[in-house]
Amino acid sequence: MSLTQIGPVYSGRASAVRAGEVVLSLVASGLVGMRGWTGVRRLQHPYDRSLQLGLDRLAALCVRAGRDAPVGVQDLVGVWCAERSMNLWPLEFDPDAQVDGERLLIGGEPSEFCLEWAVSAQDVVSEVHENALVKEIKKMAAQLGRPELYARWRLFVTEHAVLVPDAFVAAKNAVLEVPQWATWIEESYGRVTAEMTVGGRAAVCGGCGQWISPRADGRVRCRVWRCARRPDLPEPNWVEARGAWRLEPELVRFVALPGGPELDLARQLAARGARVVLYPKLDALDLVAVWPDGYSVGVDVKDWRSPYLLARRIKMFPAWGADDPHAYGRGCLVVPYDRVRANPNYMKILARRSEALRAQPQVEVISDRDLVASCPDLGVMGEVVCGP
Known part of the structure; x- marks a missing residue:
C-alpha cells in the first residue's frame, strides 16, 4: 500500500524551522542583491544566485507540502514577495521570529524585515570593499599607535554623505602626519554620477543624513526604513553635484x-x-x-x-x-x-x-x-x- 505524504518530511520541527529560515534568508539575500542602493532593478536574467537557490528550495518544500509553488523568479518576486506575507508561505518559523504580516517587498523595495534577513556576506562587492577597508584602517591605526584614527574616520564618513570638491580635498588633508589618511578618504568615496542628480544637484536626506538616489519617476524620497515611516521627515538638503563625491554604498549600509x-x-x-x-x-x-x-x-x-x-x-x-x-x-x-x-x-x-x-x-x-x-x-x- 502506498501512502501519500502530506506536508514536509523532517526529523522534527526544529529541522522544518531551519529549512524555512534558509529559504527566507536566500530569497531576502537575492532581493537585496538585485537592489543595490538605487532600488530593485527591472527583472531580467541573470538573477541573483541566492534568489534562484531560494526558489529551488521553496519549490521543493511546496511539493512536499502539496502546495502550489512559484512559477519562476518573476512569480516569486512579483507575487510571493510583493503580495504575500510570510505566514502565507508554506514554511515553518519559530514564533519569536514574528513573521506574521511581514512582506519581503513593499512598494518595489526590500522591506526592513527583508534587509535584516538578508545574508550580507553574499553581497561580494560590498563585503570585500567594506571589510577590506575597515580592516586596513584598524590595522594601520594599531600599528601607528593611533587607535583614535579609526574612530575619527568612522565619525567623518557617518557625518559626511556628500562632499563638494573643496571639502573632499580638505578631508584628504585633515591628518597630514598620517599619509594613509588621504587614501582612506579616497577609498571611502566615489564620484556623484548623473543618475544621482536632479537639476545638477544631489539630495541628502534631512533625516538620516545619507545621500538619496532619485526614483525612476523622479521622486526623491529616502529609502531608509526609519525615514520612510516618518510623517515629519525633513525635506532633503541639496548639494551642487559638479565634481562632488558621495560615500560608497557599502559604507552607507554597513558604517x-x-x-x-x-x-x-x-x-x-x-x-x-x-x-x-x-x-x-x-x-x-x-x-x-x-x-x-x-x-x-x-x-x-x-x-x-x-x-x-x-x-x-x-x-x-x-x-x-x-x-x-x-x-x-x-x-x-x-x-x-x-x-x-x-x-x-x-x-x-x-x-x-x-x-x-x-x-x-x-x-x-x-x-x-x-x-x-x-x-x-x-x-x-x-x-x-x-x-x-
Whole structure:
C-alpha cells in the first residue's frame, strides 16, 4: 500500500524551522542583491544566485507540502514577495521570529524585515570593499599607535554623505602626519554620477543624513526604513553635484547608517554632561561614557527591527581592568526606544534567545531613552571625543 505524504518530511520541527529560515534568508539575500542602493532593478536574467537557490528550495518544500509553488523568479518576486506575507508561505518559523504580516517587498523595495534577513556576506562587492577597508584602517591605526584614527574616520564618513570638491580635498588633508589618511578618504568615496542628480544637484536626506538616489519617476524620497515611516521627515538638503563625491554604498549600509543611532546617543549623553569616547580600542565597543560624577558605562548600540535575529549577533562585552583608560563599571546593550515601543515583546525575546546575554548577566539591556535618563544632568555640557 502506498501512502501519500502530506506536508514536509523532517526529523522534527526544529529541522522544518531551519529549512524555512534558509529559504527566507536566500530569497531576502537575492532581493537585496538585485537592489543595490538605487532600488530593485527591472527583472531580467541573470538573477541573483541566492534568489534562484531560494526558489529551488521553496519549490521543493511546496511539493512536499502539496502546495502550489512559484512559477519562476518573476512569480516569486512579483507575487510571493510583493503580495504575500510570510505566514502565507508554506514554511515553518519559530514564533519569536514574528513573521506574521511581514512582506519581503513593499512598494518595489526590500522591506526592513527583508534587509535584516538578508545574508550580507553574499553581497561580494560590498563585503570585500567594506571589510577590506575597515580592516586596513584598524590595522594601520594599531600599528601607528593611533587607535583614535579609526574612530575619527568612522565619525567623518557617518557625518559626511556628500562632499563638494573643496571639502573632499580638505578631508584628504585633515591628518597630514598620517599619509594613509588621504587614501582612506579616497577609498571611502566615489564620484556623484548623473543618475544621482536632479537639476545638477544631489539630495541628502534631512533625516538620516545619507545621500538619496532619485526614483525612476523622479521622486526623491529616502529609502531608509526609519525615514520612510516618518510623517515629519525633513525635506532633503541639496548639494551642487559638479565634481562632488558621495560615500560608497557599502559604507552607507554597513558604517554610516548604523553609526547614526550611535552618534545620536553619544550627543544626548554629552548634552547631560558625560564625556563620551567613540569606538574605543578599534570598535571593541561603540562608546564608553563617563558620567559627570565619574561613573563609567560601556555601550554597544544595536538598531535591529527583529530581536530574534539580533539575539544571534550579540557578542561578549570586553573585560578591561580598572587601570585601563576605557574601564567601565556598567555594561549596556542599548536598543533605540522606537524599536522597543513598536514591539512589546522585544526585550523578552532578546533575553530568551541570546546565549551571549545569558553568559554575561551583568550586561543590562536598556533603551537609549532610559540610558540617557540615567545620566545625571548637572547642567554642564560634556563632550564627544575619538580618543582617550
